[in-house]
Amino acid sequence: MMSQAYVGFASDMSAVVVAFRGTQENSIQNWIEDLFWKQLDFDYPGMTEAKVHSGFYSAYHNTTLRDGVINGIQKTREAYGNIPIMVTGHSMGGAMASFCALDLIVNYGLEDVTLLTFGQPRIGNAVFASHFKKYLPNAIRVTNAHDIVPHLPPYYQYFPQKTYHHFPREVWVHNIGLDSLVYPIEQICDDSGEDPTCTDVLS
Numbered sequence: 001m002m003s004q005a006y007v008g009f010a011s012d013m014s015a016v017v018v019a020f021r022g023t024q025e026n027s028i029q030n031w032i033e034d035l036f037w038k039q040l041d042f043d044y045p046g047m048t049e050a051k052v053h054s055g056f057y058s059a060y061h062n063t064t065l066r067d068g069v070i071n072g073i074q075k076t077r078e079a080y081g082n083i084p085i086m087v088t089g090h091s092m093g094g095a096m097a098s099f100c101a102l103d104l105i106v107n108y109g110l111e112d113v114t115l116l117t118f119g120q121p122r123i124g125n126a127v128f129a130s131h132f133k134k135y136l137p138n139a140i141r142v143t144n145a146h147d148i149v150p151h152l153p154p155y156y157q158y159f160p161q162k163t164y165h166h167f168p169r170e171v172w173v174h175n176i177g178l179d180s181l182v183y184p185i186e187q188i189c190d191d192s193g194e195d196p197t198c199t200d201v202l203s
Contacts (some may be wrong), residue, residue, distance in 0.1 A: 004065075005020045005021065005065055005093075005096070006018070006019045006021075007072025008072075008076065009079070009080050013086065014080075014083055014084075015083050015084045015114075016084070016086070017085075017088065018073065018088070020088070020093030020097045020100070021089070021093045022093045022118075022119075023090075023093070039051040039052065040054040040057055042124065042128055044106050044107070047128070047131045048127075050131055051124060051125045051127070051128060052099075052128055053122070053153065053164070056092065056095040056121070057099060059092070059095075059096055060095075060099040061099065066100075070108070084112035084114065085104060085114070086114045087101040087104070087114065087115050087116075088117060088118075090117070090119055090120075091119050091149050092120075094119060095120050095123045097115060097117050097120075098120065099123065101113050105135050105136070106135060114138065114139075115139040116139075117140070118143075119142070119150055121152045122150075122155060122166050123164070124165065125164060125165055128165070129167040133168055133191070136167075140170075140171055141166065141167075141169070142171050142173060143199040144173050145174030145202065151202070155194055157194070165194060168189070168190070168191040168193045169190075169191055170193070170198050171188055171189065172199050173185070174199075
């Protein structure tokens with residue numbers, strides 16, 4: 001599972017942007033099969049009973065990627081000042097972007113960290129999602145109506161503590177048909193992380 005990230009300065013936003021590469025098409029089946037159910041106790045302070053996806057957690061925390069991202073942020077802020085940080089990623093990159101944003105806040109004490117992901121999979125259990133929401137209350141997960149990745153690993157509403165659970169807030173992009181025409185709409189979902197009227201309706 002090869003991971004890559006880019007750290008740079010966005011002049012139009014006056015922010016540091018940390019972007020994580022999405023899942024390579026030929027590797028998506030591998031991580032679904034190899035890393036489907038493996039959960040790991042999350043060892044961040046004050047987050048007892050939180051469990052996370054071991055593969056995604058390790059892809060960010062247990063590689064040189066994390067050090068490179070932190071170094072890139074420090075150098076960019078040295079050059080441009082104490083500017084906000086926008087973390088983003090697509091698919092598996094969204095999972096790592098989420099761990100990165102939380103890491104920057106909890107372990108590095110950084111403020112003005114924003115998270116925006118696209119089509120990311122679930123990365124932890126309901127306890128983790130609850131803690132995540134406290135630290136990143138304005139995080140946005142954009143999902144697409146026909147994307148399978150946000151449904152993985154699966155969520156079972158009758159076993160919320162034992163399975164995976166998305167953190168909020170989801171923005172679901174899908175099409176509706178009116179008078180034989182198709183219109184894309186963006187639906188802002190509730191703050192549960194698993195709004196049954198959003199992408200979960202397709203599960």
